[in-house]
Amino acid sequence: MLDDLHALAPLDALRAILGPAGLLTDPADLAPALSDWRGLYRGEAMALLRPADTAQVSACVALCAKHGIAIIPQGGNTSMVGGATPETRPNQVVLSLARMNRIREMDPLDMTMTAEAGVVLTRAQEAAAEHGCLFPLSLGAEGSAMIGGLLSTNAGGNTTVRYGNARELMLGLEVVLPDGGVVHGLRRLRKDNTGYALRHLFVGAEGTLGIITAAVLRLFPAVQESVTAFCAVPDEDAALALFRRFRAADEGAVRAFEYMSGPGVELVFATIEGAVRPLAEPAPHYVLLDLTASRQGAGLRGLAESVLAEALEAGEVTDAALAESEAQRAALWRLREEHPEAQKRAGGNVKNDVSVPVSRVPEMIRRCSAALRELIPGSRPMPFGHMGDGNIHMNLVQPEGMDPAEFLARAHDIMDCVNAIVRELGGSFSAEHGVGRLKTDMMEEWRGGAELAAMRAIKAALDPQGIMNPGKVLPPG
Ligand code: FAD
Ligand code: MLT
């Protein structure tokens, strides 16, 4: 079969593998796959491949390898770093996992779910709930992002503080290697120390080492009780003090602890229809937190009230609203989750997805905000994000009235300004979104020497032709 296919022109051979529904070449069909959510990049591809199963992925990859065709794996295309967008060069295809969207197995006893790469995160969450379980990964793009993309970026999101990143939620993987070979690693073992843990190589590799086609995911007991609080806090130190207070009261209960700046929340009110103000007065900083428990009668409401009363007394909190219903909870979370959209609507914005040790978060926010205001007078720092795990989106919105293109031309100066401070504080320039295409030029400085050499050696060993997602993660050379 493969020999017959190899005699055909590449696109004809790919069509023979995938059938007419699995290969699209019409520019209108390709267009959404050739640009990114942020609108930073636009690329080219000969075709959009939409395989229906692992065998088809394997056959396509083998064929592309034979013809030296580059492959850009794509899930929900919500990458913040241009990771799923092809470059502008010939001889490449985008391979979408969207049709591989089956949940192959659920095991509430082993507490595992085996899901294909194209399962959208909200569907994975629902499937877990249908079996009385919880799949805890949660982030703003959960209605589009897919299991393969989430694992390939080692996504974090709102629940890392309690459940870890996507890597910690993965037990086994099925992967198609750059020569078309298949790693059948869908094991659901809690302990599996048999040689190199290959599965972990592909998590966070951003599609540069192979294509994840399915994964065994960890499940947890379903949530039976929860409390959501939206708190006004006077400064960044108070936000951190509040985190410590909740952690000390019941570390296991904190599901999410998110920080937002006052100007960021005001921008949400200004740009997002239906955003409701939960507190009487605007504040300079806010915290949104969730406490959850897997048993009823855990007393989370009482816990939240007593911790908040102590925090009010200590001046760490100036006002707070507790959600009284699921609708109120959703409304409070909306104020947090609409931050990316609000910042997009405000014109040019530059994202700095950085992390520092949790204890350094207040200093990082303060120093970066001051440095950014000095770098571009009138610019608006709007940091927000996952304070409980040290990952803040130290984002900068353009000055009002400035030409967005003029502002975006300073993107690298802005990132350098933030990164210099983050580096002094022992942090990372790439916390949860990955390196993608946006940050390859930072790799040499941050991961140069033996670390980058080892990454290049792994890439060369698995993908000697360099056909998997070229131009991403590793800098040229
Ligand atoms: P894509 O964007 O399609 O791809 C991402 C990368 O993975 C690319 O390099 C691609 O080539 C590769 N890839 C995709 N599928 C596969 C596969 N099956 N095998 C191999 N490689 C593959 N991220 C966070 O971590 N935390 C957040 O809180 C968060 N919030 C977000 C909020 C919004 C509004 C948006 C738009 C994005 C947010 N993101 C966040 C970023 C993004 O959602 C994540 O990076 C997510 O993991 C990407 O999943 P995806 O399916 O869209 O992957
Ligand atoms: C989020 O947490 O909402 C995104 O990761 C951050 C961003 O859009 O910068």
Ligand code: ZN
């Ligand atoms: Zn985030």
